[in-house]
Amino acid sequence: MSKIKTIKAREILASGGAPTLEVTVTLESGVVGEASVSYGASAGSHESTVLLDGDQKRYGGKGMLLAVKNINEIIGAKLLGLEAGEQRALDKMMVDMDGTENKGKLGGNAILGVSMAVARAAANEANLPLYKYLQQSFNLVPINTLPKPMIVMIEGGKHAADSTDLQEYLVAAMGNKSAAENIRIEMEIYEALKKILKREGKSTNVGNEGAFAPSGLSSNEKPIEYLVEAIKNAGYIPGVDAGISIDAAASEFFTEGKYNLKIENKVLSGTELIEYYLPWLTKYPMVSFEDMLDEDDWENWVELTGRIGNMPNIADDLTATNMKRWQKAIEMKAANAILIKLNQAGTVSETIDCCIEAKENSMWTVPSHRGGGESNDTFMVDLAVAVGSEYIKVGPTRGERVCKYNRLMRIEEEMEG
Numbered sequence: 001m002s003k004i005k006t007i008k009a010r011e012i013l014a015s016g017g018a019p020t021l022e023v024t025v026t027l028e029s030g031v032v033g034e035a036s037v038s039y040g041a042s043a044g045s046h047e048s049t050v051l052l053d054g055d056q057k058r059y060g061g062k063g064m065l066l067a068v069k070n071i072n073e074i075i076g077a078k079l080l081g082l083e084a085g086e087q088r089a090l091d092k093m094m095v096d097m098d099g100t101e102n103k104g105k106l107g108g109n110a111i112l113g114v115s116m117a118v119a120r121a122a123a124n125e126a127n128l129p130l131y132k133y134l135q136q137s138f139n140l141v142p143i144n145t146l147p148k149p150m151i152v153m154i155e156g157g158k159h160a161a162d163s164t165d166l167q168e169y170l171v172a173a174m175g176n177k178s179a180a181e182n183i184r185i186e187m188e189i190y191e192a193l194k195k196i197l198k199r200e201g202k203s204t205n206v207g208n209e210g211a212f213a214p215s216g217l218s219s220n221e222k223p224i225e226y227l228v229e230a231i232k233n234a235g236y237i238p239g240v241d242a243g244i245s246i247d248a249a250a251s252e253f254f255t256e257g258k259y260n261l262k263i264e265n266k267v268l269s270g271t272e273l274i275e276y277y278l279p280w281l282t283k284y285p286m287v288s289f290e291d292m293l294d295e296d297d298w299e300n301w302v303e304l305t306g307r308i309g310n311m312p313n314i315a316d317d318l319t320a321t322n323m324k325r326w327q328k329a330i331e332m333k334a335a336n337a338i339l340i341k342l343n344q345a346g347t348v349s350e351t352i353d354c355c356i357e358a359k360e361n362s363m364w365t366v367p368s369h370r371g372g373g374e375s376n377d378t379f380m381v382d383l384a385v386a387v388g389s390e391y392i393k394v395g396p397t398r399g400e401r402v403c404k405y406n407r408l409m410r411i412e413e414e415m416e417g
Contacts, residue, residue: 001085002027002125007076007114009068012036015400016208016372018062023071023113025121027084033121035379037113039343041158041208041372044251044295044317046325048346049100050373051107067110075106075114084122087137091115091347108346115347116379129414130382138352143388146412148173149405150245150287150366150391151186152211153193153230154223157249158371162215163207165261167249169223171231171242172287172391179412183405185236190396193230200226208371209395210402219264224284239285246280247290247393251317254294270300274307281308288364290314290339301334312337312364321345321354330361337364339393342380355387368393374400378407385411 006026014020022036039050051070053063075094082090094114098106123133135142150172156164171189173182194204197214207213217223224244231238238244250273253260259268261276268276270293277292288311293300295317305313315335319326321344329335338358345351355365367384381404384392392408395401 001083001122002029002031003081004028004079004084004118004121007071007079007117009071009110009113011064011068012375014038014373014375015398016041018059018373019064020373020375021064021067021071021109021113022375023117025084025114025117027121027125029125031121031125033117033119033124035113035116035120036375036377037109037116037343038370038375038377039109039373040341040370044320044344046295046317046320046322047341047344048103048108048112050109050343051104064109067107070106070110071114075110079114079118084118084125085137087115087119087122088349090118091349095347103346108343112343112346112348115349116342116377119348120379129411130379131385131411134348134352134382134386138349138356138386140352140356140386141388143385145388146179146408146415147367147384147389147392149179149182149186149408150393151190152209152393152395153190153227155207155209155211155213157252163213164217164220164223165253165263166220166246167252168209168211168247169227170245170247170393171227172245174239174241174243174287180409183409185234185241187396188234189227189230189236189242192234193226196226196230196233206397209369210397211395217263220261221280224280228284243285243287245286245288245290246292247314247316248292249317250291250293251295254297259294270294270297271303274300274304277304278307281311286311288312288314288337291316291318295320298332298334301329302332305333305336314339314364314366316341316368319354321351323350323353323357326354326357330357330363337366340365340367340380340383340389341370342383343370351383352387355383355389359388364391365389366391366393369395369401369404376400376403378404380404381407381411
């Protein structure tokens, strides 16, 4: 494997119109690897740091020139001349250089951008698709099945003004169809949902993630009813061809120890919120729950996971793709599946280690897009394939979303060929 010759970062735009960063790694062989970093509008407090400039005269303080400088002047200087194929060693070196628990010195966004770009360069040098390179580099067992799409259909919370308290209502493909078939089916369901919303006099404008963001809904349960109807209207069977997943992002409506459901004028304790959710399991074809409770409400996470049986209770803000928090969640039986976000962890190695830990405990991994700060990078899809994830979670429209599904279909074509 060639050594790293240059590392160059630049500020680019993310999906919400604010900056993110892009990194180009060039090897001595002339091979290049590029990556861009996503971040979330709705972000848990335990994620690695997205380092911002704070200069109110540029992008309202959201510029990333400081992170770019850290890459070009500090990280780059340390990594030049090192073997690109030594992903773990390079990632550890950057983490050690930063020296903080949350990558707050150099920036998790800066470290991750380099980590991803190095992996891409090494994959290109080896003339391998990224997912195959990651499998080889991390000694992962090759998986023959591809992740199914878990597509955000209705969004609320921080991702859509004046919509639901809960953040995401998703349709998850079921059965053993191809990736291309699953994507087609789900997009047909999305179109059927559009007709239902129009019939109901609701807006079909889309939110941060390309899903519908209707205002004036009567309850947080109403979108589930719409999704079940959409599955049927598209010609499919709820619970057989497709089911429902919910991401409440409950930390966003948790204040002063209570859960505030504003559109229903309800203020609930954690125990009461669990009772609020549980009827949905018998009324609807549920596939998974995610972040139904606050990121530090460990006791109620344990309670909910115990109450819902074998259905995946996916941890996102609770675990933040952080190995220490993930291991705690497994030990406490607070969650039995994990959402995977590269920028939460801050390096490729740490992200994959969380996935390995999940597989060793026979638990789902679900790599996910980010809300307001997504990029056109498709690394998360190759990662999902490499680790054998059950699902990938991405919105249904907007270029930075559909490129993920297009990459998944391309990988399927490569595997079949």
